[in-house]
Amino acid sequence: MGPTGDAIHPHLPPAEVEVDAALVRRLLATQHPDLADRELAFVGEGWDNAIFRVGSDLVVRIPRRAAAAELVLHEARALAPLAPRLPPPIPTPVRTGTPGEGYPWAWNVVPWFEGEEAALASPPDADAERFVDFLIALHTEAPADAPDNAVRGVPLVEHAEGVERGFAQLRKETGIVTPAIEAGWADALAAPVATTAVWLHGDLHGRNALLRNGHFAAIIDWRDVTSGDAACDLAALWMLFEDPDIRAEALDRYGADPALRRRALGSAIRFATVLLAHGREGDPRLASIGTNTFRRVETDLARAR
Known part of the structure; x- marks a missing residue:
């Protein structure tokens, strides 16, 4: 797969111009x-x-x-x-x-x-350090004229209504929204907000990371590039890496303070809700990312108790 970053969906919004x-x-x-x-x-x-x-x-x-x-x-x-x-x-x-x-x-x-989506073949744990180093290099303070984005990197409270709607729908159809997930989301909403806006990719999940020979080869689809809370990108740790110890070590390597860790986990819950909702409409790969992210978040919440 090349750097399209444009997931192919069976239920696309209609094209507004014909492109051939x-x-x-x-x-x-x-x-x-x-x-x-x-x-x-x-x-x-x-x-x-x-x-x-x-x-x-x-x-x-x-x-x-x-x-x-x-x-x-x-x-x-x-x-x-x-x-x-x-x-x-x-x-x-x-x-x-x-x-x-x-x-x-x-x-x-x-x-x-050249490469394949990390959504199809999870990156090895050894690549977590390289991924975190990428985030550290990216997450420098952004200039005032960085591109605006009304959705990515904003305070989690701005997503509260949408996440609650997503939870309500998922409760009807699945058992994936557990009391632990609800408590983790509430805790993330209560965390102190970010005070510095850094450069963000904005949409870091397994369909936007390419692997070649089993290792990170490229980060694609930067259409949501913006500035905001680093938690938005750190949510990718739950979308990409299976081992909870690797996620914890990655947060340590990044230097995430307790408030940022709480917001990052909340951002992962928010992404999981959105990806699972879209995925259930016809994209099994997005649905799988959402399901796996919920499971990994729940694992980390259980370890923290």
Whole structure:
């Protein structure tokens, strides 16, 4: 899999513009003619973007909805200064595209990374240190003009209503929302809020981390890049790593204080709720991530008692 980061769902929101290979070919011919004669192959489409592989080493990510158009610009602005200091490769745009040929929005060309989703094959425990070092390198204080995001990295209280709705639905359909999960969520809501806004990936789960030969090869899908509470990204520890001791050691290595640990666990609960809800609508891989995250959170809550 390459750096699409656009999970393929059977129940996608409708495209607001028609995007096909012929359009992509015309855009390349008029704006990046040196790429226009390369082999072009449709890879798939997700909630926001259609994906076309260009030759062996590049991908065109082109929005299919207006909501994604600004996110493409966010990626281009934010990733260039971040990429040099991050340990695993990230899909920094190598070319940018503008509206044309009847297409209304910006688009970009990014590298293709070989690998498989960490959602399909969990990373080894030995990679936890590398993953934490990536987070440490990323989580520097963000500038005031970092891209805004109304959902990622915000105080957990802003998610309280949505999580409670998710809990209510999951209670009807599953037994996964246990009293321990409810107590862990309540504790996270009560934790002191973050006082520093750091750079965030914003959507770090197993579909956005690539493994090659069993080890982290790239972190993809930066459309939600923003600034905010580091707990948002630290939630990935419960989405990626099975061993509770490895998660604890990772939090120690990161230097997480008690309040951040409480918020990170709460963020994991929030992600699990969202991923399981979406997954149950037709994406088994997202559902699996959500289910496993709930189970790992419950394990850590039991160990803490």
